Amino acid sequence: MNRDDAVALDRDDPLAPLRDLFDLPDGTIYLDGNSLGALPRTTAGRVAEVVTQEWGRGLIESWNTASWITLPQRVGDKIARVVGAGQGEVVVADSTSLNVYKVLASALSIAAADAPERRVVISERSNFPTDLYIASSLCRERGYELVLVDSPDEIEGLLDRAAVLMLTEVNYRTGYLHPMAAVTALAHERGVLAVWDLCHSAGAVPVDLRGADADFAIGCGYKFLNGGPGAPAFLWVNPRHVDRFSQPLSGWMGHAAPFEMSPGYRPAEGVSRYLSGTPGVIAISALECGVDTLLAAEAYGGLEALREKSLGLTRLFADVVSSRLPAFRIESPLDDARRGSQLSLSIGEGAYAIVQALIERGVVGDFRAGPEDGSAPDILRFGVTPLYTRYVDIWDAVDHLVAVMDDDEWRAERFWTRGAVT
Amino acid sequence: MNRDDAVALDRDDPLAPLRDLFDLPDGTIYLDGNSLGALPRTTAGRVAEVVTQEWGRGLIESWNTASWITLPQRVGDKIARVVGAGQGEVVVADSTSLNVYKVLASALSIAAADAPERRVVISERSNFPTDLYIASSLCRERGYELVLVDSPDEIEGLLDRAAVLMLTEVNYRTGYLHPMAAVTALAHERGVLAVWDLCHSAGAVPVDLRGADADFAIGCGYKFLNGGPGAPAFLWVNPRHVDRFSQPLSGWMGHAAPFEMSPGYRPAEGVSRYLSGTPGVIAISALECGVDTLLAAEAYGGLEALREKSLGLTRLFADVVSSRLPAFRIESPLDDARRGSQLSLSIGEGAYAIVQALIERGVVGDFRAGPEDGSAPDILRFGVTPLYTRYVDIWDAVDHLVAVMDDDEWRAERFWTRGAVT
Numbered sequence: 001m002n003r004d005d006a007v008a009l010d011r012d013d014p015l016a017p018l019r020d021l022f023d024l025p026d027g028t029i030y031l032d033g034n035s036l037g038a039l040p041r042t043t044a045g046r047v048a049e050v051v052t053q054e055w056g057r058g059l060i061e062s063w064n065t066a067s068w069i070t071l072p073q074r075v076g077d078k079i080a081r082v083v084g085a086g087q088g089e090v091v092v093a094d095s096t097s098l099n100v101y102k103v104l105a106s107a108l109s110i111a112a113a114d115a116p117e118r119r120v121v122i123s124e125r126s127n128f129p130t131d132l133y134i135a136s137s138l139c140r141e142r143g144y145e146l147v148l149v150d151s152p153d154e155i156e157g158l159l160d161r162a163a164v165l166m167l168t169e170v171n172y173r174t175g176y177l178h179p180m181a182a183v184t185a186l187a188h189e190r191g192v193l194a195v196w197d198l199c200h201s202a203g204a205v206p207v208d209l210r211g212a213d214a215d216f217a218i219g220c221g222y223k224f225l226n227g228g229p230g231a232p233a234f235l236w237v238n239p240r241h242v243d244r245f246s247q248p249l250s251g252w253m254g255h256a257a258p259f260e261m262s263p264g265y266r267p268a269e270g271v272s273r274y275l276s277g278t279p280g281v282i283a284i285s286a287l288e289c290g291v292d293t294l295l296a297a298e299a300y301g302g303l304e305a306l307r308e309k310s311l312g313l314t315r316l317f318a319d320v321v322s323s324r325l326p327a328f329r330i331e332s333p334l335d336d337a338r339r340g341s342q343l344s345l346s347i348g349e350g351a352y353a354i355v356q357a358l359i360e361r362g363v364v365g366d367f368r369a370g371p372e373d374g375s376a377p378d379i380l381r382f383g384v385t386p387l388y389t390r391y392v393d394i395w396d397a398v399d400h401l402v403a404v405m406d407d408d409e410w411r412a413e414r415f416w417t418r419g420a421v422t
Numbered sequence: 423m424n425r426d427d428a429v430a431l432d433r434d435d436p437l438a439p440l441r442d443l444f445d446l447p448d449g450t451i452y453l454d455g456n457s458l459g460a461l462p463r464t465t466a467g468r469v470a471e472v473v474t475q476e477w478g479r480g481l482i483e484s485w486n487t488a489s490w491i492t493l494p495q496r497v498g499d500k501i502a503r504v505v506g507a508g509q510g511e512v513v514v515a516d517s518t519s520l521n522v523y524k525v526l527a528s529a530l531s532i533a534a535a536d537a538p539e540r541r542v543v544i545s546e547r548s549n550f551p552t553d554l555y556i557a558s559s560l561c562r563e564r565g566y567e568l569v570l571v572d573s574p575d576e577i578e579g580l581l582d583r584a585a586v587l588m589l590t591e592v593n594y595r596t597g598y599l600h601p602m603a604a605v606t607a608l609a610h611e612r613g614v615l616a617v618w619d620l621c622h623s624a625g626a627v628p629v630d631l632r633g634a635d636a637d638f639a640i641g642c643g644y645k646f647l648n649g650g651p652g653a654p655a656f657l658w659v660n661p662r663h664v665d666r667f668s669q670p671l672s673g674w675m676g677h678a679a680p681f682e683m684s685p686g687y688r689p690a691e692g693v694s695r696y697l698s699g700t701p702g703v704i705a706i707s708a709l710e711c712g713v714d715t716l717l718a719a720e721a722y723g724g725l726e727a728l729r730e731k732s733l734g735l736t737r738l739f740a741d742v743v744s745s746r747l748p749a750f751r752i753e754s755p756l757d758d759a760r761r762g763s764q765l766s767l768s769i770g771e772g773a774y775a776i777v778q779a780l781i782e783r784g785v786v787g788d789f790r791a792g793p794e795d796g797s798a799p800d801i802l803r804f805g806v807t808p809l810y811t812r813y814v815d816i817w818d819a820v821d822h823l824v825a826v827m828d829d830d831e832w833r834a835e836r837f838w839t840r841g842a843v844t
Contacts, residue, residue, distance in 0.1 A: 023474070023478050025478070025479045025481070028481070030481060032481065032482045035482050036477075036481060036482045036485075038478075038481065039473065039474070039477050039478035043473060044470060044473045044474050044478070047469060047470070047473055047704070048466060048469070048470060051461065051465060051466045051469055051650070051708070052445070052461070052466050054651075055458075055461050055650055055651055056445050056447070056460075056461040056466070057447045059447070059450070059452060059454065059458060059460065059786060060454045060457050060458045060786060060788065061781070061786070062651070063458075063651075063841075063842070063843040064841035064842055064843050068651060068652075069842045069843050070842070094516065094517070094520065094699070095516070095673065095698060095699020095700060096673075096699055096700075097671065097673030097674065097675075097698045097699035098516065098520060098671060098673070098698055098699055101670075101671055125685050126685075127685075128674075128683075129674050129677070129680075129683050129684060129685060130673045130674035130699065132685050132686075132687075133672045133673060133674060133677065133687040134671070134672060134673060136672075136686075136687055137670045137671070137672045137687070138670070141563065141670060148685060222700070228473070228477055228703070228704055229476075229477055229484070229485075229490060229700075229702075229703035229704065230490075230699075230700045230701045230702040230703045230704075230705075230706075231702070232702065233699070248523075248559045248560070248563060249519065249520060249523055249556070249559070249671075250555045250556060250558075250559045251517065251518075251519030251520070251552045251555060251556060252519065252550075252551050252552035252555060253519075255551070255555065258551075259791070259843060260791060260794070261551050261790060261791055261793075262551060262793070262794060263547050263548075263549075263551060263554050263570060263793070264554075264558075265554075265555040265558055265559070276517060276519045276520055277516070277517020277518055277519035277520055277552065277652075277655070278517060278518075278644070278651075278652045279652045280651075280652040280653070280654065280702060280705045281650070281651035281652045282469070282650055282651065282652070282704055282705055282708055283652075283702045283704055283705045284652075286473070286704055359483070364481060364482060364483070366482065368683060369681070369682060369683055371683075371684070371685070372682070372684060419485075419486035420485070420486055420491045420492070421485040421486050421491050421681060
């Protein structure tokens with residue numbers, strides 16, 4: 001395998017034209033779309049139209065005339081197509097953190113009614129921290145115990161005491177991909193509700209919420225959906241649960257008739273009751289461009305085709321690192337079925353500085369610190385977004401990594417200063 | 423008084439140049455800035471820069487290089503200047519609804535610790551509904567009773583049982599302005615915490631949170647701060663309370679060190695602990711333009727001068743309506759000291775259709791339905807934004823209203839169809 005082979009893979013890649021749907025900076029190999037997705041070509045124009053025309057000219061009337069009021073549902077319906085949800089089952093709202101609060105609160109309300117003796121919520125210690133912070137707050141409020149496992153193997157032994165199992169389908173550090181259908185089936189067999197965080201899977205791997213019969217799901221707009229920095233998040237509720245309880249962040253947009261301005265809350269039917277405050281029109285409009293860009297892949301085989309390419313990219317990455325950089329340990333699963341759309345590496349020292357040295361060379365991945373107790377290493381994390389990542393990008397990224405290591409370039413002092421966001 | 427007098431008032435208005443800071447549609451008299459503020463001239467360019475340059479070129483690095491990570495605090499500090507808060511005391515985050523949840527939760531935590539026997543939260547039945555929906559949810563969760571008064575006079579009699587008094591400084595229907603300092607002082611005298619919603623006052627009337635010694639405050643970004651449709655909201659916490667409790671929507675951005683990615687929540691010091699998920703960069707950047715545009719008024723006498731003009735505008739409105747349209751009842755206080763930046767009218771029938779007929783003529787106010795029990799009338803609501811509303815706009819608006827009524831124009835069938843947002 002050499003660079004020409006990678007170039008040939010791109011030449012033969014039927015998804016290659018999708019890269020042109022993005023406005024990517026020259027000279028950058030961007031392998032951080034799992035932190036912030038790249039800018040779709042349509043976004044700037046659409047955002048300008050929303051600001052200057054819909055807001056500037058239409059002003060308040062655009063809530064009706066530009067259909068702002070149904071944006072959360074309209075974009076939710078588009079996201080539903082990439083996560084295996086039905087139409088009318090997904091809304092765009094708020095942030096991942098706040099949506100975790102809403103769906104976990106509903107899951108706990110259901111569990112309290114159906115299985116009041118179960119007082120445990122299970123999650124993983126390596127879950128993305130915000131999920132744990134929110135779960136911990138809600139568990140304290142409601143009198144539940146949040147039990148964190150260090151390995152998925154420990155989950156089964158806890159299920160009989162559990163009310164809810166809350167997992168992120170693809171681990172943000174390692175890219176480990178849980179088998180959602182099997183885990184959900186096991187949870188249900190043992191009387192436990194399954195809440196799934198799709199932040200690192202929606203738009204990156206095929207997700208089938210209905211097929212897996214999951215209970216609740218939430219996900220991120222700014223990673224593989226390319227919705228922009230801090231884009232609004234989304235959530236899904238299984239129709240069997242949706243009208244059973246209202247969620248506690250019961251703002252007016254979740255009311256059955258917000259403009260009646262009634263002092264008493266009456267939740268909307270369906271997933272709209274998971275809305276809270278006034279939707280952020282500019283931000284949701286930007287997110288819609290990202291989702292539309294992803295949906296353009298439907299003409300090229302959709303998420304199944306994107307998944308195949310994603311696995312090809314991470315497999316190539318792992319192969320080339322293994323042969324050229326044996327000092328690095330691959331922290332992502334080598335089993336294709338268990339690997340999300342990223343490759344994570346670790347090394348004895350200098351992970352942070354190595355990432356910085358790569359960034360200076362135009363190869364943008366990111367650093368994720370290991371846990372304070374040293375139970376897992378610091379990580380060099382490289383996300384691949386099959387919509388725009390090329391095989392040659394992987395080859396060149398590894399080439400730069402070889403150079404960074406060969407010359408001890410990464411030891412230069414300038415790579416050791418931490419930014420506010422690291 | 424005639425139209426020439428109104429033109430003369432504009433000619434002599436020292437604040438008149440501020441109108442040029444907005445991009446207003448020709449032929450519209452916009453009297454709905456208390457629902458959605460108008461578009462500042464700087465916003466479109468700044469939003470385009472954030473999208474194409476900071477996101478498109480800078481990608482993930484802009485969290486550091488473009489200081490995205492401190493946007494909530496930076497814009498919060500600017501808002502602090504118009505609400506009488508100190509630097510470092512305000513953050514921009516989420517929506518009004520969610521911020522009500524956060525600050526009311528903290529207020530209840532404080533009350534539970536300091537005065538556990540007090541189990542009542544007082545608010546007004548005519549408060550903006552989302553505040554009541556959220557308060558009701560939280561009160562149920564925490565075992566408090568939410569008591570709604572029909573008149574401010576009833577508040578005093580309830581204080582001895584109350585933990586928290588939660589009021590909106592300027593009523594969204596009538597524009598009634600509570601005397602914040604006096605009400606807060608009375609609440610404190612009786613051992614009650616005061617939570618203030620500034621949605622209809624921030625940017626419209628001088629607010630002095632520190633002077634009033636309020637306990638908590640929240641406010642809206644898309645009304646008088648001109649931050650755009652569904653703009654993020656803000657919140658303030660009195661420094662004496664801020665480090666006492668952490669709020670329940672404890673997402674990673676409120677953590678003391680979010681990028682340590684520790685599984686346990688440790689709240690940031692100060693008001694940053696009231697952040698939750700990842701900040702919406704595009705939306706907060708648009709809001710910053712709105713706040714900067716308001717701060718441009720500091721060179722013209724700031725909020726005191728804006729307030730004087732606002733009262734001049736609503737006084738003129740009330741005078742002309744009283745003399746030319748005696749069938750309308752003025753629902754806003756005629757006492758300048760008790761009137762916010764709007765004028766609300768009612769009439770025996772047809773309020774909705776009259777508003778629609780005005781909109782067809784380019785005079786944009788809005789309709790607010792009265793409560794279902796008929797205890798208050800339907801409202802024609804006209805907001806004035808002294809940054810861009812002219813005296814002649816008021817004159818012309820009333821002129822159109824006279825025409826709409828004289829010819830029974832409003833009875834036309836086309837004005838009776840309700841939109842999704844009314």
